[in-house]
Amino acid sequence: MKTLDLSLSVFSSRIIQSTREDVILKASETRGLWICDENTRNLLPLPEESILALKPGEEQKTWDNVDRILSRCVEMELDRDSVIFGLGGGVVCDMAAFAASIYKRGCGLTLVPTTLLCMVDAGIGGKTGIDYGGYKNLVGTFYPASSILIVPQFLGSLPRKELLNGIVETIKHGIIGSPELLTFMEANRDRILSGDSEITEKLIWLSLRVKSSLVEEDLYEKGRRAWLNLGHTFGHALEAHEGIGKISHGEAVAWGLERALTFGTMLGITGTGVRERILHLLSSYGCLPRFGVDAEDLISGMKQDKKKSRGAVRIIIPVREGEVTVRDYSTEELIPLFKKLG
Ligand SMILES: NC(=O)c1ccc[n+]([C@@H]2O[C@H](COP(=O)([O-])OP(=O)(O)OC[C@H]3O[C@@H](n4cnc5c(N)ncnc54)[C@H](O)[C@@H]3O)[C@@H](O)[C@H]2O)c1
Numbered sequence: 001m002k003t004l005d006l007s008l009s010v011f012s013s014r015i016i017q018s019t020r021e022d023v024i025l026k027a028s029e030t031r032g033l034w035i036c037d038e039n040t041r042n043l044l045p046l047p048e049e050s051i052l053a054l055k056p057g058e059e060q061k062t063w064d065n066v067d068r069i070l071s072r073c074v075e076m077e078l079d080r081d082s083v084i085f086g087l088g089g090g091v092v093c094d095m096a097a098f099a100a101s102i103y104k105r106g107c108g109l110t111l112v113p114t115t116l117l118c119m120v121d122a123g124i125g126g127k128t129g130i131d132y133g134g135y136k137n138l139v140g141t142f143y144p145a146s147s148i149l150i151v152p153q154f155l156g157s158l159p160r161k162e163l164l165n166g167i168v169e170t171i172k173h174g175i176i177g178s179p180e181l182l183t184f185m186e187a188n189r190d191r192i193l194s195g196d197s198e199i200t201e202k203l204i205w206l207s208l209r210v211k212s213s214l215v216e217e218d219l220y221e222k223g224r225r226a227w228l229n230l231g232h233t234f235g236h237a238l239e240a241h242e243g244i245g246k247i248s249h250g251e252a253v254a255w256g257l258e259r260a261l262t263f264g265t266m267l268g269i270t271g272t273g274v275r276e277r278i279l280h281l282l283s284s285y286g287c288l289p290r291f292g293v294d295a296e297d298l299i300s301g302m303k304q305d306k307k308k309s310r311g312a313v314r315i316i317i318p319v320r321e322g323e324v325t326v327r328d329y330s331t332e333e334l335i336p337l338f339k340k341l342g
């Protein structure tokens with residue numbers, strides 16, 4: 001039998017430290033459509049005819065808006081070499097990227113993240129998508145942007161609540177793969193919270209390196225990319241319990257990190273002192289919310305989470321700073337453990 005193996009991984013992605021002026025120059029040189037929202041449209045002086053400004057918010061992550069993007073691409077007669085730009089947070093960037101992945105079977109894509117969360121997380125790694133049928137990110141593709149322009153200046157207008165959503169993901173990245181990032185965040189809290197540009201830039205790069213190295217190794221999440229779900233299995237269950245949109249993603253993930261650390265400590269998986277150190281860090285940034293969810297509700301929320309594997313619930317557990325482990329549990333195993341967890 002003849003066989004022929006094709007290696008078809010075709011993507012390359014470049015993350016570029018940029019200034020606002022660099023992006024303005026790029027916009028003037030490149031033909032394309034800029035997707036933004038009403039809060040991000042004024043971050044750059046773009047010609048009106050190349051902008052599509054959506055309403056802000058998660059509820060805008062819809063087919064209808066992707067349809068609007070595609071219609072504008074057709075109207076503007078964009079071709080495969082044209083570029084769709086996403087200028088915004090994760091909502092705008094996920095949708096712009098989704099549209100770019102399907103327009104003419106994939107056109108140019110440049111992301112310009114404007115939230116901390118999008119700079120260190122959503123903008124990197126090629127997951128695109130929209131919410132569908134009541135489920136978050138149910139429909140989407142893998143389509144990494146060819147360029148991701150990081151402009152820390154844009155965080156200047158970001159509301160504190162949105163900044164904290166990103167802070168929680170950076171703490172998560174520290175636990176997963178960068179003890180240096182944790183130490184840096186401990187040492188520079190005030191300068192990070194006050195938006196000091198040099199420190200913020202360093203924070204962003206320390207954090208995005210953790211995500212980008214996992215994504216580079218495992219774009220399609222067959223293995224270690226799943227580590228990035230640390231705190232999210234518990235966090236998504238909390239979001240489901242409280243009602244989607246009632247609490248911020250950062251609050252849910254911070255609570256999830258606390259639960260994962262407490263769970264790991266109870267089982268002797270998480271090393272001594274790790275839990276206390278991370279909880280102290282979260283609370284020093286004002287990111288340690290308290291919620292009560294009983295064991296049954298927590299498990300039913302986790303079972304709805306799409307990250308469960310074959311009936312088991314997959315939990316990412318910190319081992320020590322910079323190292324996590326993945327464990328699968330049946331619901332029968334988890335109920336007594338969660339009851340003990342309190
Ligand atoms: N693709 C991925 O791998 C990935 C990873 C994580 C999250 N996400 C997705 O990202 C989304 C959340 O992203 P987000 O936290 O960036 O939220 P978001 O995109 O909703 O932005 C938050 C708010 O901040 C506003 N905003 C953005 N930049 C601003 C700025 N510079 N100044 C003032 N206001 C600004 C937005 O208009 C919005 O109101 C979710 O839909 C989530 O599913 C995707």
Ligand SMILES: [Zn+2]
Nearest residue numbers: 169232249253
């Ligand atoms: Zn998250």
